[in-house]
Amino acid sequence: MKIILETKRLYLREFIPSDGFHFYHLNNNPEVIKYTGNSAFCSLKEATDFIINYPDYKAHGFGRWAVCLKETDAFLGWCGLKLETAINEIDLGFRFYQNEWGKGYATEAAEASVKYGFSKLNINEIFGRAYLENKASIKVLKKCNFKFVKKINYDANPAVLYSIKNDRS
Numbered sequence: 001m002k003i004i005l006e007t008k009r010l011y012l013r014e015f016i017p018s019d020g021f022h023f024y025h026l027n028n029n030p031e032v033i034k035y036t037g038n039s040a041f042c043s044l045k046e047a048t049d050f051i052i053n054y055p056d057y058k059a060h061g062f063g064r065w066a067v068c069l070k071e072t073d074a075f076l077g078w079c080g081l082k083l084e085t086a087i088n089e090i091d092l093g094f095r096f097y098q099n100e101w102g103k104g105y106a107t108e109a110a111e112a113s114v115k116y117g118f119s120k121l122n123i124n125e126i127f128g129r130a131y132l133e134n135k136a137s138i139k140v141l142k143k144c145n146f147k148f149v150k151k152i153n154y155d156a157n158p159a160v161l162y163s164i165k166n167d168r169s
């Protein structure tokens with residue numbers, strides 16, 4: 001198990017095959033995927049195969065990470081960075097089990113992911129995209145000091161683009 005970073009309450013680690021269970025159940029909740037453009041996995045095996053074949057750590061040295069509670073090791077959701085190769089931009093993303101919403105976990109994990117991206121990976125700028133209706137997601141970006149860039153279409157939905165720049169770059 002490779003731990004990437006720690007915060008007060010959380011640690012973020014690389015995915016392991018058993019996270020397929022959590023990916024399956026996360027995406028199986030229509031409320032969780034409502035503003036993501038994703039679908040539910042067809043089966044636990046499909047979700048597990050997705051994790052086993054997740055290419056980003058080897059390809060880029062970073063990716064999305066599992067967010068776990070230090071106190072219990074419970075898997076709460078995922079958060080982290082993704083190189084969007086088609087546009088050469090690095091995106092911040094997050095997704096948590098619905099029963100964990102509103103406890104500040106997304107903000108805590110997102111802030112730490114950005115800090116890691118800037119200090120350890122020397123990334124110049126990180127982008128965040130959210131459907132206009134996804135108020136919680138936009139709130140998290142704002143709390144992490146992301147600034148509004150422009151309105152966009154994201155998976156054919158009205159959305160917003162935010163970004164944060166590395167002040168060392």
Ligand SMILES: CC(C)(COP(=O)(O)OP(=O)(O)OC[C@H]1O[C@@H](n2cnc3c(N)ncnc32)[C@H](O)[C@@H]1OP(=O)(O)O)[C@@H](O)C(=O)NCCC(=O)NCCS
Nearest residue numbers: 032094095096101102103104105106107130135136137139
């Ligand atoms: C978006 C998501 C990750 C936020 O996770 P979280 O752990 O609840 O986030 P936090 O608790 O750190 O912060 C959420 C903030 O949004 C606010 N919020 C939540 N729902 C809101 C709403 N409908 N309108 C306005 N603000 C809202 C909360 O009050 C909180 O702000 P506060 O701390 O100032 O009170 C979570 O809702 C989620 O997993 N959603 C489904 C997946 C998803 O949409 N991911 C993002 C795709 S771009």
